Amino acid sequence: MATDLQDPGTDHHAPAAQSAAEHVESFAETALKLGGKSDDEARRTGAIDTADDQVEQLFAAQYQTVNSPAHRAVWDRSVPTDEFLSTPPKTPAEVQKVMDDSIAVVSRHKQAGTLLNDEGKTREEVLQELAGVGYWGLLVGKEFGGSDCSFSSFAAFLARMATLDGTIAGLASIHGCIGAVDPVKTFGNADQKQRFLPGLADGSRLSAFALTEPCAGSDLTALRTTAVLDGDSYVVNGEKLFISNVVPGRTIGLVCLVDDKPAVLVVDLPAEENEQFQLKKYGIHALARLYNRGIVFNNFRVPQENLLKPVKGDGLTIAYHGLNLGRVSLCANAAGTMRQMMADMIPWAHFRVTYSEPIAHRELVQRRLGEMAGLIVGCDALVAWCSDLLDRGYRGEMECIIAKIFGSESMKHAAIELYMKTHGGRSFLHGHAFGDNVHDFLAPCIYEGEGEMLGMAFFKSLVKRHGKTYFEPVGKALAAAGIQRPNPLNPAHALKLAPVAMPYLKWLIGRKLMRGSKPNLPGMPSELRGHAEYACEKLTATALEIDGAMQKFQLKLADRQCRMAELSGRCQDLITMLATSMYAARQENEVVRVSADLLCQKLRQKLDGRRPSNQYFKQVTGLGAQVSAGAFPGLEEICGQEILQKYAPPAQ
Structure with missing residues (x-):
């Protein structure tokens, strides 16, 4: 993946953060002070704004936010339409084999009913089988044992994987985008890359990113976890919350305060909990098939050489860089998950008979299938566009926010208004994909940044x-x-x-x-x-x-x-x-084109x-009828769920 990061020759081991004497007010800090806000609020918001500026400086000028397609579309005298065209990814044969083999692993376990363990989590044996075919190394360079897959190919593949299992698709994003892979690959020095990337590539060290704390969510200036240098190691104290993919033995990117400034330590967690490292377990509805836990550190020691030192910026700079990859991956996951919903709706619509007529012939159901098709194509389009921009070297901050918000809101709407209402009361039976996964369908509206908060970040x-x-x-x-x-x-x-x-x-x-x-x-x-x-x-x-x-x-x-x-x-x-x-x-x-047309009409x-016109209703129900006949692409590998509470068909 091309990032076109600028390297002005700065020593990677030199302190990156500014001292108090060097502090320069950001635009946000200046504006808030002039607007009468308190010094504390202005300073905290300014710290976030400064981190954003530092991320900008990692990219060549032509790929920074002010030169991005979304920004230019509003402020230029004409919209740069050529920058809204995406180039279809070309996936090398050896990378395609990794993808196909990974699909085969998940499909086999899904059909056999062996994806989950006794706790209802994805089985470790499945994760290790995926490791054996190269799943976890897709975004890692070949020199470290990975596939060096382009992000465009990776994102499109995640949509495909999500048609089988959204959790396993999500784990690839956690590991490769917001987990330890991107921070080490982008900000690590040669020694750190050599020490960590091979294990991250072969799946022996699956990873997560530990950023959120009990008092620090959108306000990342409220971090309290500290790392104090003692001899040749940092002593870590503090608590993290809502960390996905954490079990003993994993590798995490830990955001903490070093010398009162945000920093990132790459941490190999112990194989077992001990007095210095404890997992805080709690009941959580969302992402129920992976481990989401808190982490408590008590004088936990991390080698000094595990500190990542970006050329510019600090730990917030590192955190923000990977989030864009995760936001596009979330949209890709939404596209695949909605295809899974569609594949469940079609057989049910043909089976369910009301007033002597299958509901597949009813306009309301046809409209739902037609609208679902439009939402899926919208997600596909944003994933293709945003991932192509990232591969070409753009920062993509604004574009990736759009993808995240559209993907998460589309999946929420599809789940509640289209999927649940079509399946009716059976949606709430144990074993039904809606009832069993509803929190997973809603969680993306919050994860990777709550939608409206991200919308304001887009506006800023x-x-x-x-x-x-x-x-x-x-x-x-x-x-x-x-x-x-x-x-x-x-x-x-x-x-x-x-x-x-x-x-x-x-x-x-x-x-x-x-x-x-x-x-x-x-x-x-x-x-x-x-x-x-x-x-x-x-x-x-x-x-x-x-x-x-x-x-x-x-x-x-x-x-x-x-x-x-x-x-x-x-x-x-x-x-x-x-x-x-x-x-x-x-x-x-042509079905894809019609789906896009109807989404744009909406x-x-x-x-x-x-209000919708009669012509719109005619078009969307006509599309829904085509979808119910199996015309929508991308459903081929989906194993639809069994119809629950079947009944005998009426006598003819």
């Missing part, structure tokens, strides 16, 4: 350069002049503000006078072209909407979470529409506040 990334360029100078000038309520008709105010306000006025007038032009789109079916043109037009217009909110609320915008979330959601929907329509236009399967109804 979207407005950051515009605010720093045009609004921050005005705010500083007002603060310096002691002006709390500026009045442009007051000559004294106008004189103070003129030098800093002129660049903004020039931008604003130029944007308002800007004439719209047709986007440069490739050959597309007319329906999909119409959606792409609509998305481009609305995205370009969004710049003035966002600027208007920044004008209205100014330095208080950070407190207007509802408005930020709404504007963020509109941008996300438009970008999803553009990515989906351009993805589907390059697909040969998004336009939402954006325009319009």
